[in-house]
Amino acid sequence: MAELGGDALTWNEFGEEHLDALTELAEACLAVDGGLPLFARPPLLRARLLQTRTLGGWHDGGLIAAVGVGTGGQPATSTGLVHPAWRGRGLGGRLLSWADEQAGDADLLLITESWSPGGDALFTARGFELTFTEWVLRHDLTALPAVARPDGVTTEPVTWDIGPELFETYRASFADRPGFGAPTVEDWLGDLRDDDEYRPDLSLIARGPDGTAVGFLNVIDNWIDQVGVVPGWRQRRVGAYLVATALRSLAGDGGREAWLCVNDNNPAAALYRRLGFRDVGRRARYLRRHP
Numbered sequence: 001m002a003e004l005g006g007d008a009l010t011w012n013e014f015g016e017e018h019l020d021a022l023t024e025l026a027e028a029c030l031a032v033d034g035g036l037p038l039f040a041r042p043p044l045l046r047a048r049l050l051q052t053r054t055l056g057g058w059h060d061g062g063l064i065a066a067v068g069v070g071t072g073g074q075p076a077t078s079t080g081l082v083h084p085a086w087r088g089r090g091l092g093g094r095l096l097s098w099a100d101e102q103a104g105d106a107d108l109l110l111i112t113e114s115w116s117p118g119g120d121a122l123f124t125a126r127g128f129e130l131t132f133t134e135w136v137l138r139h140d141l142t143a144l145p146a147v148a149r150p151d152g153v154t155t156e157p158v159t160w161d162i163g164p165e166l167f168e169t170y171r172a173s174f175a176d177r178p179g180f181g182a183p184t185v186e187d188w189l190g191d192l193r194d195d196d197e198y199r200p201d202l203s204l205i206a207r208g209p210d211g212t213a214v215g216f217l218n219v220i221d222n223w224i225d226q227v228g229v230v231p232g233w234r235q236r237r238v239g240a241y242l243v244a245t246a247l248r249s250l251a252g253d254g255g256r257e258a259w260l261c262v263n264d265n266n267p268a269a270a271l272y273r274r275l276g277f278r279d280v281g282r283r284a285r286y287l288r289r290h291p
Contacts, residue, residue: 029084092119169215173215202250214233
């Protein structure tokens with residue numbers, strides 16, 4: 001038992017056998033804070049919380065607080081959760097102190113898929129710097145936007161035969177974004193191939209009058225995962241048309257909602273909101289370097 005007493009809580013490590021309890025805790029936090037709904041699904045829960053070291057707080061058989069710390073790299077990483085009904089009692093601060101102890105001499109990166117003002121205030125007060133923030137947006141597919149096809153532009157579904165061209169379109173679309181770290185074509189396409197939920201049939205590549213690729217959109221399950229337009233074709237409705245086309249395809253495939261994430265400093269956020277996406281929370285990263 002870990003010595004983090006108070007409030008008649010029992011503190012112990014948790015593991016795979018507690019996945020249902022972790023799911024309930026993540027769902028409770030998402031219901032209040034919003035954020036990435038995928039966080040409550042097993043793959044991401046495992047990645048974020050079933051780390052090198054874990055600590056869970058239990059009350060009357062229910063998991064009300066949890067934190068995982070990965071210490072295998074630099075920086076160390078950590079994700080923690082406190083049930084909304086148990087906030088304001090110092091539990092978040094206790095979890096953060098424990099995570100800091102586990103990190104030792106390594107820098108510590110906090111990963112939150114369900115951002116909250118209280119968490120932000122705690123992390124900032126403890127000297128962590130906000131390094132990344134994304135909005136999570138949802139679109140109700142019962143109301144679809146109408147966007148006229150840009151002059152001279154055609155679209156086609158993605159096939160693996162055009163994989164290298166798709167990658168080059170991605171690279172050209174994002175190379176001027178701050179912090180862009182160019183992956184290799186093998187890694188980028190390999191990630192798509194390895195994702196069982198990637199939908200090449202609903203993903204799109206846009207071409208100009210001469211057949212040159214000018215934009216693309218990737219769909220994973222019911223998520224618009226990436227949208228890009230090469231610099232010379234921006235401000236011509238290409239991105240809006242790709243998104244509207246994908247939304248129609250998802251609706252036609254029986255989908256009821258579509259999702260995407262967009263960085264705080266990405267001007268495309270305004271476009272997505274004009275097309276009918278609505279904010280449902282944020283996700284963020286905070287870093288504190290070891291002295």
